[in-house]
Amino acid sequence: MTPKLPPLRDVIARHGLAASKALGQNFLLDGQLLDRIAAVPGDLTGETVYEVGPGPGGLTRALLKAGAKVVAVERDRRCLPALEELSQAFPGMLTVREDDALAIALPDVLPDGGHIASNLPYNVGTALLVQWLTGEDWPPRWKSLTLMFQREVADRIVAEPGSSAYGRLSILTQWRTTARMAMPVHRSAFTPPPKVMSAVVHITPKEAPEGVSPKAMEQLTAAAFGQRRKMLRQSLKGLPGALDCLEMCGIASDRRAETVSVDEFVELGRAFSLLSSRPQR
Ligand code: SAM
Numbered sequence: 001m002t003p004k005l006p007p008l009r010d011v012i013a014r015h016g017l018a019a020s021k022a023l024g025q026n027f028l029l030d031g032q033l034l035d036r037i038a039a040v041p042g043d044l045t046g047e048t049v050y051e052v053g054p055g056p057g058g059l060t061r062a063l064l065k066a067g068a069k070v071v072a073v074e075r076d077r078r079c080l081p082a083l084e085e086l087s088q089a090f091p092g093m094l095t096v097r098e099d100d101a102l103a104i105a106l107p108d109v110l111p112d113g114g115h116i117a118s119n120l121p122y123n124v125g126t127a128l129l130v131q132w133l134t135g136e137d138w139p140p141r142w143k144s145l146t147l148m149f150q151r152e153v154a155d156r157i158v159a160e161p162g163s164s165a166y167g168r169l170s171i172l173t174q175w176r177t178t179a180r181m182a183m184p185v186h187r188s189a190f191t192p193p194p195k196v197m198s199a200v201v202h203i204t205p206k207e208a209p210e211g212v213s214p215k216a217m218e219q220l221t222a223a224a225f226g227q228r229r230k231m232l233r234q235s236l237k238g239l240p241g242a243l244d245c246l247e248m249c250g251i252a253s254d255r256r257a258e259t260v261s262v263d264e265f266v267e268l269g270r271a272f273s274l275l276s277s278r279p280q281r
Pocket of ligand 1 (some may be wrong): 024025026027029034052053054055056057058059060073074076077081099100101102119120121122124242
């Protein structure tokens, strides 16, 4: 049975959790919305969920109510007493660590695998996503990512070639995961409301193409989209061997990165990985 919990507004007031801009604190207080977000990964009964930035614990409650065991990492120690109360309401189901999520190694929080869910702090959200997407081991330790981003970042994650949002983040996400826009979230849903709209994306791993290293994909996409308006022959010039790979893959060097599909980037990545693995003379 779900324990009776005090309204989140009371928790925030009682623990003096005035939102800190520096920590990207925009809290979600609407229980129904939080339940809908917690439902995005599917049935969580008995699953472990790693949550970044639980804050006063809105999403944490929803995940616990959905039957998950939650391991949460929060940087703001002011939130810890509120989270301790939540932990007592769900005995044995919630572990909280005071830490910087950027410094967390996934085996420490998901030793046996699980899901990741977070209303991410905007200042570190993209860095964390890239960290989770570019691990050497695949399939990764996580079964799914359910993440709130600024709408503009969410659009970039799921974008298709040719669109203005298509870029490095689209390719780093889509080359070995399936990503979908799960729900838009209006800025007024947050306390305090941020300036921009948000959205939840849902990402699940798929089989990785063989012979492609994440490092090669990172290097190629960084170079190609570093100067997105330029032709590939120009933007890839500074990456030794990349122009040869372009030719080997039959990708015309007068194209711009934004027209190159994810599959074409994978081909390029395969050629570049092979080249990078050869001993240098
Ligand atoms: N989960 C809460 C909610 O949905 O209402 C809070 C979300 S708020 C957008 C982001 C949270 O991440 C804040 O509680 C903030 O203190 C925390 N945070 C910010 N930077 C962090 C970091 N580097 N590592 C861990 N937590 C961080």
